[in-house]
Amino acid sequence: MSRKPMADTTHDYNKRSSEAHKRYGGKVAITSKMPLETTEDLSLAYTPGVAQPCMEISENVALAYDYTWKKNSVAVVSDGSAVLGLGNIGPEASLPVMEGKAVLFKKFADIDAVPVVLDSQDTEEIIQAVKMIAPTYGGINLEDISAPRCFEVERRLKKELSIPVMHDDQHGTAVVTLAGLMNAVKVTGKSFKDLKVMINGAGSAGVAIIYLLKHMGVDYIVVCDSRGTIHKNRTDLSPIKQEIASLTNKKNTEGGLADAVARCDVFIGVSAPNVLTQQMVRSMNNDPIIFAMSNPVPEIMPDDAKKAGARVVATGRSDFPNQINNVLAFPGIFRGLLNARSSEITTAMYCAAARAIADQVETPTEEKVIPSAFDSNVAPAVAKAVEDLARGN
């Protein structure tokens, strides 16, 4: 994986971003919600008055959701091991991304999110650290923790904490992908459950997409990693990939990407640049759907995919139609969870979130199966869908 960001010679975003971060001194600042001007203000916000909410919470811990920022706070937690296209750059170097995530939570869902970057990449140490700080927050957003450790970290924290835990690289991506697919089948007239789906990449996003599609009843899924299709005869599979092998590729297709994608309806790329050729697209079913999410260079450029017959094309980029952007998911999901004071997040909530995102596009077309990342109606709709489920409505 390249360690240098793509040179952006058009807009010089890279150089200007460093300058901006230096000028502002980072992105996250805090502010007081309560006034602090007079002695009276301080006697309510701090001593002696503050002893009262403390005492009440000590007698009923749920009151922390009434009296403290726990009702509105999310920790964006990373060890810096899988950041953007840079890979394993460590905790301090991941801070600009984690601060960015925090301010996006604030902008899109008015959530008070803060970065928490960790000084170890040991699975148990990460789990223990998050468990230790968990009383502080209403939810945990895991970010940029590399596979396969991220699966165990998330699994254990979901089990052992009483606040929701979501690894956005997994489920945010999966939710928005599902939303796009829900509309793409409308546009192409395909049947969702009958889709033949090929997923290139078995990392965080790929694994989460597999599970979500299976939950939604998609039966035909073939997955490739860098060595080819994941099938039951392979002897080199990690535990996660063994599970994938048991859940997918029922025909035990062997070979590479070209073999896997032939005659499929959907190509989902969460892998590497330029691996999908026009010939491969032509080998797919009629009206193929191409979600090429390798960023910044997709598995195939949209124009090339279209030339080869693709009906609906989505990428991770903002300069093409149908941007699969996790910002459509994570703010609204956590907003709904916090509103409901939910102790967990479920697959049903992910599906409901995807439906809410998809439904924001009133009339899907080839060029619009996903709402714009800036559409301010999305987060509230997602929040409502998740909150309703969390409240048992």
Add this chain to the structure above:
Amino acid sequence: MSRKPMADTTHDYNKRSSEAHKRYGGKVAITSKMPLETTEDLSLAYTPGVAQPCMEISENVALAYDYTWKKNSVAVVSDGSAVLGLGNIGPEASLPVMEGKAVLFKKFADIDAVPVVLDSQDTEEIIQAVKMIAPTYGGINLEDISAPRCFEVERRLKKELSIPVMHDDQHGTAVVTLAGLMNAVKVTGKSFKDLKVMINGAGSAGVAIIYLLKHMGVDYIVVCDSRGTIHKNRTDLSPIKQEIASLTNKKNTEGGLADAVARCDVFIGVSAPNVLTQQMVRSMNNDPIIFAMSNPVPEIMPDDAKKAGARVVATGRSDFPNQINNVLAFPGIFRGLLNARSSEITTAMYCAAARAIADQVETPTEEKVIPSAFDSNVAPAVAKAVEDLARGN
């Protein structure tokens, strides 16, 4: 220790504080320093531009102080084991106080402080948790962690982290106490180093005061705990108190508070209400100095101390002159440390901070040996003093 806050029937602060905390939903909110309105804004604050500061930090970790909130952030860390007069109430219940501390950091020193409350009271687990999250912040403020664990927690973190660590209940209190004493000796014409000091209470604050006064050359110090004077013949002393016994009470005075305070110049109370009688004050040297910091009910009420001949009286309360309030210390101290990007805090910096606080009172009088907690000149002066030392000036 009483678990119920003092009933405040005059102003009803307790009830109104709970109502205010509920109305506002806690105190800390976050805000974005960088604009996030346009695609261009997002391309600088987030992808693709943000990859650049990330990459630069990965090649030079000190740049985190240029590009991220690390340059301005402090974690207010507690396990909720020693909160106000409520004692051990646990992490969630301590949040209103920790949020309060955070917004005071912001108000007085423009520091972006956030609460971090921990789900264990085990010394090693606390140390490990803070080490794990330390890359996120420019400094750590330990708060309301009970003695004696707080001493080991702070000692180990100071040793093992490369950012400053301060337990405010120890050193904030000690710094402001020292500042008050520096001016009290001017008012009474006493010699600082010749002061005979009696300290009632050997918890966090008491221990820190002992070390700071010894560093400042005070030779005669006698300390009492709940069982009487700490002296070398006692067989029941914890390791901390054994060290205190070796550093203080050279005459090996035995007995109780009355025996200890007789013929002293200074009484420093960090203990319990109403334990210092007028007779005890009369038994002290001429022009006795009384710092009665048990809060909300001091060891002796100021009027009673004055009737018994006290020259300078300070308490922890805002409704009497000379309030010993840690807010005079911790914002400016951390402001100076962050400005210098200091990796540590030293006793010399504590002394410099105390001098800066004391010097804010141009002409000390009996009724004014300490600046007002609202004096906005204090934090910048403290910051400058600490920053100069941290920079080696």
